[in-house]
Amino acid sequence: MEEVQLTELTGKMTLDEKIEQMTQVTAAFINKEYSEGAVTGPFAGMDIAKVDASGAGSVLGEAGAAKLNKLQKTYMDNHRLQIPLLFMADIIHGYKTIFPVPLAIGCSWDTEAAESSARIAAREAAASGLHVTFSPMVDLVRDPRWGRVMESTGEDRLLNSLFAEAFVRGYQGENLKETDTLAACVKHFAAYGAPEGGRDYNTVDVSERELYEHYLPAYQAAVDAGANLVMTAFNTIDGIPATSNQPLLRGKLREEMNFNGVVISDWGAVQEAIPHGVAENKREAAKKSALAGVDIEMMTPCYLNHLKELISTGELSEGLLDEAVLRILQLKNKLGLFEDPYRGGDEEKERITLLHDTHKKKARELAADSCVLLKNKNEVLPLKKSTRAVLIGPFASSKDLMGAWSIYGEEKDVVSLTEGMTSLSSSVVTTEGSGIHSTNEALLEEARNKAEKADVVVLALGEHSEMSGEAGSRSQITLPQAQIQLAETVASLGKPIITVLFNGRPLDLNQILNLSDAVLEAWFPGSEGGHAVSELLYGERNPAGRLTMSFPYNTGQIPVYYNHYSTGRPKKSGTLEDRFLSQYLDVPNEPMFPFGFGLSYTSFTYKNMTLSGHTFTEEEPMEVTVDITNSGSCRGREVVQLYTQDLTGEVVRPVNELKDFRLVMLDPGETETVHFLVDATMFAYYHSDLSWSWDPGTVRIRVGRNSEDTQEATVTLTKTSKG
Numbered sequence: 001m002e003e004v005q006l007t008e009l010t011g012k013m014t015l016d017e018k019i020e021q022m023t024q025v026t027a028a029f030i031n032k033e034y035s036e037g038a039v040t041g042p043f044a045g046m047d048i049a050k051v052d053a054s055g056a057g058s059v060l061g062e063a064g065a066a067k068l069n070k071l072q073k074t075y076m077d078n079h080r081l082q083i084p085l086l087f088m089a090d091i092i093h094g095y096k097t098i099f100p101v102p103l104a105i106g107c108s109w110d111t112e113a114a115e116s117s118a119r120i121a122a123r124e125a126a127a128s129g130l131h132v133t134f135s136p137m138v139d140l141v142r143d144p145r146w147g148r149v150m151e152s153t154g155e156d157r158l159l160n161s162l163f164a165e166a167f168v169r170g171y172q173g174e175n176l177k178e179t180d181t182l183a184a185c186v187k188h189f190a191a192y193g194a195p196e197g198g199r200d201y202n203t204v205d206v207s208e209r210e211l212y213e214h215y216l217p218a219y220q221a222a223v224d225a226g227a228n229l230v231m232t233a234f235n236t237i238d239g240i241p242a243t244s245n246q247p248l249l250r251g252k253l254r255e256e257m258n259f260n261g262v263v264i265s266d267w268g269a270v271q272e273a274i275p276h277g278v279a280e281n282k283r284e285a286a287k288k289s290a291l292a293g294v295d296i297e298m299m300t301p302c303y304l305n306h307l308k309e310l311i312s313t314g315e316l317s318e319g320l321l322d323e324a325v326l327r328i329l330q331l332k333n334k335l336g337l338f339e340d341p342y343r344g345g346d347e348e349k350e351r352i353t354l355l356h357d358t359h360k361k362k363a364r365e366l367a368a369d370s371c372v373l374l375k376n377k378n379e380v381l382p383l384k385k386s387t388r389a390v391l392i393g394p395f396a397s398s399k400d401l402m403g404a405w406s407i408y409g410e411e412k413d414v415v416s417l418t419e420g421m422t423s424l425s426s427s428v429v430t431t432e433g434s435g436i437h438s439t440n441e442a443l444l445e446e447a448r449n450k451a452e453k454a455d456v457v458v459l460a461l462g463e464h465s466e467m468s469g470e471a472g473s474r475s476q477i478t479l480p481q482a483q484i485q486l487a488e489t490v491a492s493l494g495k496p497i498i499t500v501l502f503n504g505r506p507l508d509l510n511q512i513l514n515l516s517d518a519v520l521e522a523w524f525p526g527s528e529g530g531h532a533v534s535e536l537l538y539g540e541r542n543p544a545g546r547l548t549m550s551f552p553y554n555t556g557q558i559p560v561y562y563n564h565y566s567t568g569r570p571k572k573s574g575t576l577e578d579r580f581l582s583q584y585l586d587v588p589n590e591p592m593f594p595f596g597f598g599l600s601y602t603s604f605t606y607k608n609m610t611l612s613g614h615t616f617t618e619e620e621p622m623e624v625t626v627d628i629t630n631s632g633s634c635r636g637r638e639v640v641q642l643y644t645q646d647l648t649g650e651v652v653r654p655v656n657e658l659k660d661f662r663l664v665m666l667d668p669g670e671t672e673t674v675h676f677l678v679d680a681t682m683f684a685y686y687h688s689d690l691s692w693s694w695d696p697g698t699v700r701i702r703v704g705r706n707s708e709d710t711q712e713a714t715v716t717l718t719k720t721s722k723g
């Protein structure tokens, strides 16, 4: 349809029909035969059940070509103006082929691979009839107690921005008229990743400057990459729930960030203005969200029940609804739904596309590159295939490797670690050893007996996938005690222990680290997880992951993140005598494993860091080169990281900031000279008046293998007279 036709169509719609377009429900509310749709929020007693929502303009949580084509047909047969339904769902890290959770993908530092994973997810989901994915989630995170850190790519705004762009490009491709694409819905606007106490849905209270400096950039990156929808967050921003926050949605998002697409609420978030305490009733909740610019209300009936009356009293203008409806129709038009309401949904295409071998291969490669080797004492890894290994733990044969938000993935398609290891070696025996939370003397005894006969023990430990994800916050981030007891029991036998972790957050590893000779963080690696981890354990692949979220010493150290501020009493190499410093009495200030950290089976040396001068200007950037050599015995990939520090600012500046990185693959003995360009704009920041600019002054430039292990140089940034 042409734009003018969309405007004409809006003009033909009754007020009720407009309000229906602004409402989203699960399929059951459109057609009672559909009752298995994904329920991703409170459902029992939902008020939406008390109204007729069968004319709602979009559906969430349903998938499958046959189901969606049938639903579309019955809907269109009854729709006066033949406006097709929009089908949306949470395709967060794969549809049927499940990729590692986004926090793992972030640790690959491989934005091309991330884009490819989104491309594959879109291809599979579109074949199953879907039009929109509620992804990417780009919330910056600093608190591993929060269950949804697994859904983010970590604590750094630059990396989160690069991944946000990559995911949007992957989902949307070049043109949404292509039927193997999905419209991307970036979420959750804004700063949902900063809830107090790491407790989901809790208050977020960050300063305006922090919001601009750290939390908004990734949403901006997704918007700039063309994301067609933005989902509002459950939390408050500056005391106002995001979903009824006009300064946030009309001010920041639409005006400052130049977003012209569809704003959709999160599940029930319009009506949650009432429990938040900013709306007396659904009528007021509807008014606030409509005025704030929420185009689609997800799963509550405030719009359905009250917008019409708010128009009649003149409290809302019909023009405001027309704007919202036009944006919704424009999205449906971009997707080509008016020409073909059945778009990509095709059972034959679905059959040949889902879980295609090429998809599984990509998933396996990305899963391997997302794992982070945290410890490898005496190079106990990689294992020889002839090594008599016993695989012990609740995750030894578990297929719960997809992690949260893998709604359409099926465990039957998951490769377990046992399956992976036994496909590579005939010298592996397996036993469960313990449950995730429960000990069992018989299991423990069997584990002990099998470990006695083995050369090496591989412990497969972790969190159940429901111990993270939405509403999956934990006040303590240790492994369950039953698994620690299993590890201690096995460790008492004196065999080398390799611990593989399957989990959705940075954990407090104090109790497990010293018991293990090696620790491999596998996160939730997805459908091909067993193969990916096994290929790492046996050295068919070399671990390449680097942390994008710090691992704290313990829960008490949270929040701990690399780009913190100095404070007035920074702790240097201080000891307890230097009592009056910003420090703990019982743990260091630094995390147990820092941002950017990850080991390899080989080693890389950094030599000849060279700068093009001692000063640079906005017209003459600083060139930085460094020679990276693979000084080990096997091919490997290094993530060469460039950090800077602005030593003084008009406001405090982080002690370290990632500004660039290179993925460098090297054979043993091979050297590559890596080049970076450091320019003045890298030092721009939000000043106290929220202006964005850089200042001349002394800055540090660092190059290294992680945020704590770098070589540095101190130089001067000057402004040219014209500057």
Ligand code: GLC
Pocket: 040, 041, 060, 090, 134, 187, 266, 267, 470
């Ligand atoms: C959930 C989540 C959101 C998801 C939505 C639809 O509550 O917060 O991320 O996209 O509901 O499932």
